[in-house]
Amino acid sequence: GEDVEQSLFLSVREGDSSVINCTYTDSSSTYLYWYKQEPGAGLQLLTYIFSNMDMKQDQRLTVLLNKKDKHLSLRIADTQTGDSAIYFCAASETSYDKVIFGPGTSLSVIP
Amino acid sequence: GAVVSQHPSRVICKSGTSVKIECRSLDFQATTMFWYRQFPKQSLMLMATSNEGSKATYEQGVEKDKFLINHASLTLSTLTVTSAHPEDSSFYICSARKGLGTDTQYFGPGTRLTVL
Numbered sequence: 001g002e003d004v005e006q007s008l009f010l011s012v013r014e015g016d017s018s019v020i021n022c023t024y025t026d027s028s029s030t031y032l033y034w035y036k037q038e039p040g041a042g043l044q045l046l047t048y049i050f051s052n053m054d055m056k057q058d059q060r061l062t063v064l065l066n067k068k069d070k071h072l073s074l075r076i077a078d079t080q081t082g083d084s085a086i087y088f089c090a091a092s093e094t095s096y097d098k099v100i101f102g103p104g105t106s107l108s109v110i111p
Numbered sequence: 112g113a114v115v116s117q118h119p120s121r122v123i124c125k126s127g128t129s130v131k132i133e134c135r136s137l138d139f140q141a142t143t144m145f146w147y148r149q150f151p152k153q154s155l156m157l158m159a160t161s162n163e164g165s166k167a168t169y170e171q172g173v174e175k176d177k178f179l180i181n182h183a184s185l186t187l188s189t190l191t192v193t194s195a196h197p198e199d200s201s202f203y204i205c206s207a208r209k210g211l212g213t214d215t216q217y218f219g220p221g222t223r224l225t226v227l
Contacts (some may be wrong), residue, residue, distance in 0.1 A: 035218075040221075044202065045218075102154060106152075
């Protein structure tokens with residue numbers, strides 16, 4: 001089955017860019033997601049990318065996908081203190097299949 | 112929009128009691144809902160997939176008699192934790208899918224269950 005891995009912690013200074021990396025194992029995964037979870041809250045979908053895309057940009061967020069290496073990254077430009085949260089990488093084979101989550105990366109933004 | 116609510120947001124119960132958690136899709140009909148469990152500082156683990164009008168499909172290792180799931184309508188799924196024990200304490204999150212072929216699932220805000 002699918003296995004999604006992420007680094008667990010990342011610390012950046014306010015105003016810098018953050019890059020959160022993720023790897024997955026199942027080449028059948030077609031949908032790749034980034035979710036944000038603030039303390040004590042549910043998940044908020046930030047963005048997603050289809051496996052036939054290399055890059056997707058949405059305001060301060062840039063997702064890069066290297067399908068050959070099964071590597072996904074999320075870049076947050078001009079990181080703000082409000083970006084401090086846990087970021088989950090996730091993958092699914094189809095839009096209606098179950099979603100497999102990575103362990104989450106805890107992003108700390110230093111003022 | 113696509114809003115999913117959960118009720119209650121937080122519940123504390125005594126060991127041995129049963130607790131029901133509701134998941135509602137507020138502005139769309141959800142043919143499928145998913146129930147996840149999240150341990151502190153850990154990822155979400157899928158517990159079961161719930162389709163309206165049929166029995167839920169449980170993931171390996173999840174006791175179906177312990178975690179009863181009912182998806183009686185296109186906007187409501189319930190998870191009942193029966194005879195709860197302290198090890199059932201966790202953050203339970205539901206998500207709802209907006210029909211086939213749509214982009215993603217929409218997550219509820221979660222329910223914090225504490226069993227004393």
